[in-house]
Amino acid sequence: MNAIDFSRRQFLVGTGTVAGGFTLAFNIMGNEALALSATPEVNAWVVIKPDDTVIIRIARVEMGQGTLTGLAQLVSEELEADWSKVTTEYPTPGENLARKRVWGNFQTAGSQGIRQSADYVRKGGAAARMMLMQAAANQWKVPVEELTVSKGVITHEKTKRKLSYGKVAAAAAKLEAPKDVALKDPKSWTIAGKPLHRLNQVGKTNGKQIYSIDHTMPGMLNAAIRDCPIFGGKIKSVDSSKAEKMPGVKKIVRFDQAVAVVADTWWRAKTALEAVKIEYDGGEHANLDSKAIAATLRAGLDAPEAFVGNSNGDAHSAIVGAVKKVEAVYSVPYQNHATMEPMNATAVWTPEKCEVWTATQNAEAALATASKAAGLPLDKCDIYRMDLGGGFGRRATSQDFVAQAITIAKELPGTPVKLIWSREEDMAHGCYHPITQCKMTGGLDADGNLVGLHMRISGQSIQATIRPEGLEPNGRDPFTFQGLNAGGAEGAFGYTIPNLLIDHAMRNPPVRPGFWRGVNNNQNAIYLESFIDELAHEAGKDPLEFRRALMKNHPKHLAVLNAVAEKAGWGTPAPAGVYRGLAQHMGYGSYVAACAEVSVSDKGELKVLRIVAATDCGHAVNPHQIDGQIAGSFAYGLGAALMQEITVKDGRIEQENFDTYPILRMEDMPKVETIIMPSGGFWGGVGEPTIFVAAPAVLNAIYAATGKRVRNLPIKNTDLRKA
Amino acid sequence: MIKLNINGKVHSLNVEPDTPLLWAIREQIGLTGTKYGCGVAQCGACSVEIDGQVVRSCSMPVSAVTEKQKIVTIEGMTSKITAALQKAWLDLDVPQCGYCQSGQLMAATALLKTIPNPTDAEIKREMSNICRCGTYNRISAGIKQAASALRA
Structure with missing residues (x-):
């Protein structure tokens, strides 16, 4: 399956290099990497901190299916990392775009997260390992062939010297990427192929995991929406006079065939929305059954x-x-997909910039959607990926919730607005x-x-x-x-x-x-x-x-x-x-x-x-x-x-x-x-x-x-x- | 002003009396481990304890709870039972997306309080929370593992 948003075509320019081969791109210091670790990367896939923490960049998204752990296993395998020190982070689609799609496709649908990126993420891990070992060889002034590595520790057997990855990562980051990268035979895997525990599980047992719906920002307002439930129907009239006076209500926004209420809390927004009287013109499908x-x-x-x-x-x-x-x-x-977490997104819009925090299976499609809805170029927008309370294809098929959140946020420039669909809205506007x-x-x-x-x-x-x-x-x-x-x-x-x-x-x-x-x-x-x-x-x-x-x-x-x-x-x-x-x-x-x-x-x-x-x-x-x-x-x-x-x-x-x-x-x-x-x-x-x-x-x-x-x-x- | 005792602390809230406890907990107190799933007490993602009884907080107005009643959310669950369940959840890798798991753990805690050694049939009967990822069999195994650990 290639469930790509229609508007994503503009990303296809230049993807040949990503799809066909592997590019090691290096971080430009002082870059736009808002969401990424500040530590210089070894390459696009691997960051190693001085304390030996390994951060693996994940292009696909975790929604319960285990892709995040599986991809980290594949990179770690080739990297020869110490699995107990592995963490992950998501690059943003804006960063991907700025770096000529160095992380390839972000789409997480069609059971493709691992099978369609296994080759290049493993090469990313292998290349990083080669650079780290070369950096150690340079420091010791010995041929790299004399070194071995296991669990993130490089050893020079002849002189009994050892260096952990964290000690050579900064030097490795300055090296050129190797041209020829060989991958392990899966038969020799020790991390990949094993029934390891999933990463990021503790927060899912104690309420600490932050999903998109949980995102908060200083000064954030909340929005509830009712889009026309009739296929092809139109709004005939809206009477929001009662809702406007209800507690906490800040703004009532009407756009396309939807009415949204913005309030200090979502519950107040939803309550006020229910008090808005909306009449519809059913249109040509009004009697469809x-x-x-x-x-x-x-x-x-x-x-x-x-x-x-x-x-x-x-x-x-x-x-x-x-x-x-x-x-x-x-x-x-x-x-209907009926994900446990209903559709939602938090957007901040100014005439210069638009940022969105959301649960999406395709952050690149969400970025394209954001650019269109915000009326801003792609490089003035970005999407920060939050954990998904389920996807199942819904959050890959359409980024409609992103467009809506931005359209509402545009009415309140500079104010973060979190749009949450009610379950009823989710049931009525599925894909x-x-x-x-x-x-x-x-x-x-x-x-x-x-x-x-x-x-x-x-x-x-x-x-x-x-x-x-x-x-x-x-x-x-x-x-x-x-x-x-x-x-x-x-x-x-x-x-x-x-x-x-x-x-x-x-x-x-x-x-x-x-x-x-x-x-x-x-x-x-x-x-x-x-x-x-x-x-x-x-x-x-x-x-x-x-x-x-x-x-x-x-x-x-x-x-x-x-x-x-x-x-x-x-x-x-x-x-x-x-x-x-x-x-x-x-x-x-x-x-x-x-x-x-x-x-x-x-x-x-x-x-x-x-x-x-x-x-x-x-x-x-x-x-x-x-x-x-x-x-x-x-x-x-x-x-x-x-x-x-x-x-x-x-x-x-x-x-x-x-x-x-x-x-x-x-x-x-x-x-x-x-x-x-x-x-x-x-x-x-x-x-x-x-x-x-x-x-x-x-x-x-x-x-x-x-x-x-x-x-x-x-x-x-x-x-x-x-x- | 409505006063609620949540996780051992009394909070004064400026909310309408018909505000569901769920949204008071999430939006006023800022505890987001309790989830919104359906709003009609169908899915159980919003489960909390009130005086030891598991309640679906999306359908419980704050006005129905007094200051004297002790509300406990997933963040405040510190009993041996919950700890044993959390450990089993991690051992067996129960969560997939994890969104429903706060509620599942609240329901599982309530189950082990009343039936310390539940059979498969009792687990099936008592655990009615929805998990869209379909982690039910591991939830069931997790409950049995926790029950066994608590007996040891």
């Missing part, structure tokens, strides 16, 4: 025109000529997981072999709405086919089917879509893996054996599937009343599979008891964190599959809070057993991939338990009592 959206998508299922994602042979003829034709229609609704339907058609021969498959997706393209430049010239959205591609390292289809057609009839309702953990892989895996299961049953074959026959040419896909089948005991009797289902998929560079165990009571109550999950992510930088991501991704994916849907009525989102958009809680969390099986030679993501297989494995287990095929999500809308 989920039924109408579903009808639009349904028409796409048989539309003659569609974008092709993957095809070989002649699927139509093969299916028509098949002994048995199987057809099924599925649907997956809109979902929702796109809505789709899918018609699956398959043909079986007399022996139950799959001879043809047509997968017709109908529904929303994320890029068409939020990032149209990401579409191909003919209008096709390649992201729609995540995990369904004919090949490639990102998301390859795991079956060989003699006649195959996967296509997409694009239908774009006026509801803003976004990149939601797993993105299009989620529904693609639900559709494909449910239907493969249906075909297996229609063919009278075991779902595992049916898949294996189609997966002979896809050994990595097959390996994870086999691993979960074996660990879960597929083919052996399950405990009484327990039923199993399988699923596999590949996305964001990783191969994943799951076997779910469920029970369904006579009353139709579903319990997801256990999920065995496997991932081959190439290299596993921190297995303990990967284990956490797998369990967490299941909580996110199962919540959606079991109970969540965002629906539309009267041109707006119906759900307002967690009472109507329930989140999976402890009581519904299954036992999760993980198999982390990195096969080496490639880098796959871990934050998202396992989410793909959570829902389809459960859906297939429900069928095994009840004989009922749930084809429309969420599952709660289907009566699971045995027919």
Whole structure:
């Protein structure tokens, strides 16, 4: 995924050097480094203080997924650092821009934090190590080849002399960067690849961790906002006469189709906002509802025109000529990210400068957004990254909260203003997981072999709405086919089917879509893996054996599937009343599979008891964190599959809070057993991939338990009592 | 003026009586470990103790609390139980984003006070706070580890 804000194109100038190679840039003394340590850096990635504290610069952002610790492990590994002395800091996008993007891409989405920067951050650590050792060699006047290093201490064995990194860092900083930087064989890793504790955990257990929503500044005011809840609607009238007189209110700001109240505290701002009477002109979508959206998508299922994602042979003829034709229609609704910490940002604007403190998954996009909203050039703006109370793609898709905070702050030049969305605002103005339907058609021969498959997706393209430049010239959205591609390292289809057609009839309702953990892989895996299961049953074959026959040419896909089948005991009797289902998929560079165990009571109550999950992510930088991501991704994916849907009525989102958009809680969390099986030679993501297989494995287990095929999500809308 | 005893200290606050305790704690006292998640007592991120009982502070107006009642936020949780839970949280790397964990630890403390040796089923029943990162299984393991450490 490349979820880059539309406005970020201006950053693309000169990125070739960053993407293609490694540049060591040196700190210009007295520079703009507001957020960075004052100690001179060894290079852009590494600062070592005289007391041997190692500060590793992190370009990507931590939002719970563990990227910060993983990246620090990779740099530390090559640096030969003492892990107990490692801390981190975030450069700002302004600093990155001023230094010709020496830190590369800041975007933290698409499970790319580690896999797409592992090479250059490791080179940063290795180069710093070489410079530190050279500085020691220079000081001792010995050849650098005679030195060894371990845990941040350089040793000259012949003379038994030792120097810690902190003693030579200042001299190292003045050296030229090495041209040839070799990286370690992952087999020799001692820091990377190990299940180390995460950094920055203590503050998350004692209330001391400062998230974006907690940021304060002297003289800061607080803002609450209500943006027009109707898609395409406009404000007709605003009566703020009562709100203006309420305690603490400083200013009422109306812009675009939003009304914001600025007050001394956020609670007073929110209370006053509720007293503002706003009338809307609903516009052309005023009567839009989920039924109408579903009808639009349904028409796409048989539309003659569609974008092709993957095809070989002649699927139509093969299916028509098949002994048995199987057809099924599925649907997956809109979902909201619903991060625990609602959207927020603190902005200070003056005619000369604009600064923002916020939780964002893409600080460079936030900077571009800030520049536009502030009416100031990029180099007069900056973004200070705060800890995120969850991201899941929401804070990558749109920086709308940054634009709003600045627009409000512009009304109060020089005064810091913190804008916080209420949960209700967050629910109404999400960037929702796109809505789709899918018609699956398959043909079986007399022996139950799959001879043809047509997968017709109908529904929303994320890029068409939020990032149209990401579409191909003919209008096709390649992201729609995540995990369904004919090949490639990102998301390859795991079956060989003699006649195959996967296509997409694009239908774009006026509801803003976004990149939601797993993105299009989620529904693609639900559709494909449910239907493969249906075909297996229609063919009278075991779902595992049916898949294996189609997966002979896809050994990595097959390996994870086999691993979960074996660990879960597929083919052996399950405990009484327990039923199993399988699923596999590949996305964001990783191969994943799951076997779910469920029970369904006579009353139709579903319990997801256990999920065995496997991932081959190439290299596993921190297995303990990967284990956490797998369990967490299941909580996110199962919540959606079991109970969540965002629906539309009267041109707006119906759900307002967690009472109507329930989140999976402890009581519904299954036992999760993980198999982390990195096969080496490639880098796959871990934050998202396992989410793909959570829902389809459960859906297939429900069928095994009840004989009922749930084809429309969420599952709660289907009566699971045995027919 | 409304007076509140928070973490052992009495604060005089100039707030409207219907101000939720959560926002008084965050904006008036400046203790930000107690989080806003939903405002309707659904998620539990705002959990605090009042006289030893865990309460969702987003839905509790300050006027409903008297000066004599002892409010304790995550920053003021110094009991052996909370310390054991915090240690288990770090041992097992429970937090991901961490935003909900103040509330989870408040809820877990309340659980171990009433059920010192909870079963899996009891943990599932009693722990109703939302974690969007899905750290539930490690929360459960953390509670059991802390319970075990407290018995030792």
